[in-house]
Amino acid sequence: xxxxxxxxxxxxxxxxxxxxxxxxxxxxxxxxxxxxxxxxxxxxxxxxxxxxxxxxxxxxxxxxxxxxxxxxxxxxxxxxxxxxxxxxxxxxxxxxxxxxxxxxxxxxxxxxxxxxxxxxxxxxxxxxxxxxxxxxxxxxxxxxxxxxxxxxxxxxxxxxxxxxxxxxxxxxxxxxxxxxxxxxxxxxxxxxxxxxxxxxxxxxxxxxxxxxxxxxxxxxxxxxxxxxxxxxxxxxxxxxxxxxxxxxxxxxxxxxxxxxxxxxxxxxxxxxxxxxxxxxxxxxxxxxxxxxxxxx
Amino acid sequence: xxxxxxxxxxxxxxxxxxxxxxxxxxxxxxxxxxxxxxxxxxxxxxxxxxxxxxxxxxxxxxxxxxxxxxxxxxxxxxxxxxxxxxxxxxxxxxxxxxxxxxxxxxxxxxxxxxxxxxxxxxxxxxxxxxxxxxxxxxxxxxxxxxxxxxxxxxxxxxxxxxxxxxxxxxxxxxxxxxxxxxxxxxxxxxxxxxxxxxxxxxxxxxxxxxxxxxxxxxxxxxxxxxxxxxxxxxxxxxxxxxxxxxxxxxxxxxxxxxxxxxxxxxx
Numbered sequence: 001x002x003x004x005x006x007x008x009x010x011x012x013x014x015x016x017x018x019x020x021x022x023x024x025x026x027x028x029x030x031x032x033x034x035x036x037x038x039x040x041x042x043x044x045x046x047x048x049x050x051x052x053x054x055x056x057x058x059x060x061x062x063x064x065x066x067x068x069x070x071x072x073x074x075x076x077x078x079x080x081x082x083x084x085x086x087x088x089x090x091x092x093x094x095x096x097x098x099x100x101x102x103x104x105x106x107x108x109x110x111x112x113x114x115x116x117x118x119x120x121x122x123x124x125x126x127x128x129x130x131x132x133x134x135x136x137x138x139x140x141x142x143x144x145x146x147x148x149x150x151x152x153x154x155x156x157x158x159x160x161x162x163x164x165x166x167x168x169x170x171x172x173x174x175x176x177x178x179x180x181x182x183x184x185x186x187x188x189x190x191x192x193x194x195x196x197x198x199x200x201x202x203x204x205x206x207x208x209x210x211x212x213x214x215x216x217x218x219x220x221x222x223x224x225x226x227x228x229x230x231x232x233x234x235x236x237x238x239x240x241x242x243x244x245x246x247x248x249x250x251x252x253x254x255x256x257x258x259x260x261x262x263x264x265x266x267x268x269x270x271x272x273x274x275x276x277x278x279x280x281x282x283x284x285x286x287x288x289x290x291x292x293x294x295x296x
Numbered sequence: 297x298x299x300x301x302x303x304x305x306x307x308x309x310x311x312x313x314x315x316x317x318x319x320x321x322x323x324x325x326x327x328x329x330x331x332x333x334x335x336x337x338x339x340x341x342x343x344x345x346x347x348x349x350x351x352x353x354x355x356x357x358x359x360x361x362x363x364x365x366x367x368x369x370x371x372x373x374x375x376x377x378x379x380x381x382x383x384x385x386x387x388x389x390x391x392x393x394x395x396x397x398x399x400x401x402x403x404x405x406x407x408x409x410x411x412x413x414x415x416x417x418x419x420x421x422x423x424x425x426x427x428x429x430x431x432x433x434x435x436x437x438x439x440x441x442x443x444x445x446x447x448x449x450x451x452x453x454x455x456x457x458x459x460x461x462x463x464x465x466x467x468x469x470x471x472x473x474x475x476x477x478x479x480x481x482x483x484x485x486x487x488x489x490x491x492x493x494x495x496x497x498x499x500x501x502x503x504x505x506x507x508x509x510x511x512x513x514x515x516x517x518x519x520x521x522x523x524x525x526x527x528x529x530x531x532x533x534x535x536x537x538x539x540x541x542x543x544x545x546x547x548x549x550x551x552x553x554x555x556x557x558x559x560x561x562x563x
Contacts, residue, residue, distance in 0.1 A: 023384050026376035027392065030438065033373060034395050038435050041410025042402065048413060058417065097310050104307045123314055125539040127496035127513045130532040133520070134317025137324055137332045137529070144320060144334045177314060206299055235403030238498045238513075242520055252405055252499075259409055259503060269413065272406045283401050 042276070048269035058266075066270035076254060080274075083234050083250040086169055091230040093173040095222055098180035102221075103214075105181070106188040121178050128175045132239045135171045136162070139243065163245030171239040176232055180225035187221025188214075223289040231282040235275055251275055318536070325529035332526050347530035354508075355515040356534065359495055362426070362511055366433035367441075367491035373434070374441035374486060381442070382449040400439040408432060408500035415504075425509035432500045437490035444489060448482025449475075488546050492539045 052061040070076045105117050123131060138144045139161040149155045161167055191214060199209040237252040244253065251271060258268030320334050325347075328338030346352075380386075381393055399407060411432050415424050452475065460470035476483075498513040505514050512535050519528060 023380045023386060026380040026384075030373040030377040030442075031392070031395075033434065034398070034438070037411065037414075037431050038399055038407065039395065041407065041414040044413050044417065045406065045410045097313070100303055100306050101310045104303055119311065119315065122540065123318065125492060125496070125543060126318065126532075126536040127498060127516075129498050129513045129516050130321070130535055131317060133516070133528060133532050134321040136520070137320055137334065138317060142331060147334070174313065174317065177310075231403075235405050235499065237405055237502060238517055241517065252403075255405065255409060256502065259412065265413060268409060272409045276402055276406050279402055279406075 045269045045272050045276075048266055049273045050270075051266060053264070053266040066266045067274075069267055070270060070274070075249065076271075079249040079251055079254045082165055082248065083252075086165065086172065086240070086250060087230040087234040089169045090172045090176060090233040091226040093169070094177050094180035094229040095184075095226050097173070098177055098184050098225055099218075099222065102181045102184035102188055106185055120181055123175075124178045127238075128236065129238045129242070131175050132171045132242045135167065135174065136242055139167050139170075162243050163248055165244070165248050167243040168240045168248065168250070171243045172233045172236055173229075175236075175239060176229040179232065180229050183225040183228055184218065184221040187218045187224070191217045220289060224286055227282050227286040227289075231279055234278060321529050322533050325526055325533055327526045327529075330525055332529060343526040343530045346527045347534060352512070352515070352527070352531050352534075355510055355512040356531075356538075358426075358509065359511040359513070359535075360538070362429055362433060363491045363494040365430055366437050366494040367487045369430075370434045370437040370490045371441045371445075371483060371487040374438055374445055375483065377438075378442045378445035378449060382446045383454075396442050397439050399436045404436050404497065404500040405502070407436060408503035411500075412503040424504055425506040428504040429501055429509070429511070432504055433494040433497065436497065436500055437493050440489040440493055441486035444486035445479060445482045448479040448485075452478055484546060488543060491542065495535075495539055 048058060049066055050062055050064065052059045052063050052065070101120060105113070105120060108116070110116065136143070140146075141158050141160055143161075145161060146155075146158045150158070195213055195217070196209050199213045200206070204212065234250075235252055236250075237256060240248065240250045240253050241256070244250070249257075251274070255268050255271045255275070258264050258271065323336050324332045324334050325343050326339050326341070327333055327336040327343065328340040377396060381389065381396065411428060412424070415421060415428050456474060456478070457467070457470045460474045461467070465473065495511075496513065497511070498517060501511050501514050502517075505511070510518075512531070516528060516531060516535075
C-alpha cells in the first residue's frame with residue numbers, strides 16, 4: 001500500500017540516486033512558477049504589511065501601524081476572536097461527527113461500503129459556495145427550518161437564524177466534514193484489527209477495547225482532522241460571507257473588505273500575514289502531534 | 297450486537313446532515329413559486345430554463361476553460377517536479393518540497409491577495425482577469441498534482457529503469473515506454489484533482505476577477521448579496537454535476553480510489 005506515508009518527504013530510493021546536483025532540467029519550469037507566483041507574492045505581502053501606503057502605492061516608510069491598527073480596534077479584535085471561535089467549534093463538531101462515520105466506514109463489512117465512502121466524500125466535489133447556499137435555503141427567515149418549526153408549533157413567529165456566528169459554524173462544519181472523515185479514516189486504517197481481538201481475548205469489553213486501545217491509537221487522526229478543519233475554517237471566505245453579515249466579520253471577510261472596499265492594502269496585507277502565521281503554526285502543531293502522517 | 301446498531305443509527309443521521317442540504321437545494325430548483333421553498337410547491341422547469349441563459353452559462357464556460365487549462369498546465373509542471381522529488385537526491389530538496397507543498401499549506405485566500413498586489417505593483421493590472429486567475433489556479437493546483445504523481449512513482453520498483461536499461465533501452469526510452477505508462481493512473485488522478493480543485497475554488501478567485509471574467513463560484517457569491525432565487529439552486533446543481541460527471545467517468549476507466557488520500561488536505 002503506497003499511501004502518502006512520506007511520499008514526497010521520504011528518502012529517494014537508493015537505486016535512483018543518479019544525481020547529486022539539483023536536477024535543473026526537471027525542476028526549472030515548476031520552480032520558476034512557484035518562486036514567481038507563490039513565493040514572491042507572499043514576500044510582497046509581508047513587506048507591504050510593514051510599509052506605509054498611499055493610494056494603493058507603497059512608500060518606503062517602515063511602520064508597524066498596520067498591525068497596531070488591527071490590534072487596537074474592537075471591530076477587528078472581535079473578528080480575530082470570532083475567527084478562532086468558529087475554527088475551534090468547527091474542528092470539535094467535525095471530529096465528533098467525523099469519528100463515528102470514519103469508524104463505521106473502516107470497519108463495516110457492508111457490500112455498500114464503496115458507495116458509502118463515495119457518498120461521504122462526494123460533497124467535496126461541490127464548491128463551498130454551493131454547499132453553503134443549501135444552508136441559506138434552510139436557515140433564512142423564510143427558509144426550511146422556520147417553516148418546519150412553525151409547522152410543528154415550536155415557534156410562533158419567524159426566527160432569524162442568520163446572519164449569525166452559529167450559522168457560520170454550522171455551514172463550515174458541514175463543508176469541512178469530509179476532510180476530517182478522510183483524515184480519521186487514514187489513521188484508523190493503520191490500526192491492526194488483531195490488537196482489538198487481543199484486548200478482547202484478554203477479557204476487555206467492547207467498550208473498554210475501544211476506549212483503551214482504538215481511541216488512543218487513532219489520536220493522530222483526531223488531532224489531524226481537528227487541525228485540518230480548524231485551519232481551513234479560519235481562512236474560509238464564502239461561508240461567513242453568505243451566512244454572516246456586517247456584524248459577524250471574520251478575518252477572511254475583513255481582508256476582502258480591506259482589499260476591495262476600503263482599499264487599504266497595507267492593512268489587508270497585515271491581516272493576511274497574521275492568517276499565514278496561524279496556518280504555519282497549525283501545520284507545525286499538526287506535525288508535532290504526528291498528525292500529518294508524513295504528508296509534508 | 298447492540299453498539300453496532302447504535303453506531304449505524306448515528307451514521308445515518310450524519311449522512312442526513314451531510315447530504316440533506318444538497319438534496320434540498322436540488323429539490324428547490326424545481327419550485328413553481330419564486331421563493332426557495334422546501335418541499336417545493338408545484339413543479340416547474342422555469343428556473344432551470346433561466347440557469348441555461350447566457351448570464352449563467354458564460355461564467356460556467358469560463359470556469360470550465362479555467363479549470364481545464366489549470367489542470368493541464370499544473371499536471372505538465374508537476375510531472376518533472378514529482379519525478380525530481382521522488383527519484384533524486386540533491387541539495388535543497390527539502391526546501392523544494394516545502395515550496396511545492398506551500399500553496400497547500402498557506403490559505404488560498406492569502407495567495408490571491410498576494411497575486412493581486414503583485415500584478416498591481418508590477419504594473420500588470422490589465423492581466424487581472426483570466427490570466428491572473430489561470431496563474432493562481434496553476435499554483436494552488438500544483439501540490440495536488442505533484443503529490444498524486446509522487447505517490448504513483450513510489451509504487452514502482454526503484455530499479456525498473458535499470459531493468460529496462462539492461463535490456464538495451466535508453467533512459468528516454470525507459471521513461472517513455474516503461475515509467476510513464478505505469479504512472480498513467482497517477483497522472484490522470486492528479487489532473488482530475490487539479491480540475492476539481494480549480495473548478496470549486498472561490499477563496500483565491502475572489503481577488504483576481506474583473507467584470508465579464510469571473511468563475512461561476514464568484515458569480516454565485518456576488519448574486520447572493522442581492523438576494524436569491526431558485527435559479528441559483530438550479531445553477532448550483534449544474535456546478536455540482538460537472539465535477540461529479542468527470543470523476544465518475546474517470547473512475548470507471550482508471551480508478552481514483554487509491555489516490556483519494558492525497559486529496560485529504562485542503563480540497
